[in-house]
Amino acid sequence: MTEDTARAHLQIGQVAERTELSIKTIRHYDEIGLVTPSERSAGGFRLYTEADVERLLVIRRMKPLGFTLEQMRELLEALDVLADPASGPQARAQASSVVRRCRTDATASCEKLRRQLDYAEEFTGFLVARDPAVPKA
Structure with missing residues (x-):
């Protein structure tokens, strides 16, 4: 992964802050295959794109309904x-x-x-x- 690619991706904490979902909830969605991060870092950390964040926001909007x-x-x-x-x-x-x-x-x-x-x-x-x-x- 290049440095530019790494900058284009968000780590799970950043995604949690942007979506107002907990890290635990985001991990759960990954584990059940609802929203899978687009990449993993060399260390195995989840990395998310803007499209991944948008998918999580769709879910966040659906939850209270x-x-x-x-x-x-x-x-x-x-x-x-x-x-x-x-x-x-x-x-x-x-x-x-x-x-x-x-x-x-x-x-x-x-x-x-x-x-x-x-x-x-x-x-x-x-x-x-x-x-x-x-x-x-």
């Missing part, structure tokens, strides 16, 4: 197919279907989370109104 690891894998594979100009029409159609399904599921999850946030804010307001330590306007 309740997607399973298998759904994450399926979406990443679909995105790979759509990014590959050599993919055939049938593969592209199947990949597009996966993306649409994930978008529908993500939209539903966002709506559920918004409702939960509304309830939480409503409850907080309820408690503030009943707290004797809070001055009344």
Whole structure:
């Protein structure tokens, strides 16, 4: 690996900082084959490219919406197919279907989370109104 190549790669700590995922989580994703680092250093350290970081960010965005690891894998594979100009029409159609399904599921999850946030804010307001330590306007 040349010095320029080494600079183009990020070590796992840098990736963890950029993605706000723990090092343990990133290692787990590597162990299960969800996001494999593009290279290893001479010492065996994981080295990640910007594309690897983008894949991890897709996963990070999916986590709070309740997607399973298998759904994450399926979406990443679909995105790979759509990014590959050599993919055939049938593969592209199947990949597009996966993306649409994930978008529908993500939209539903966002709506559920918004409702939960509304309830939480409503409850907080309820408690503030009943707290004797809070001055009344």
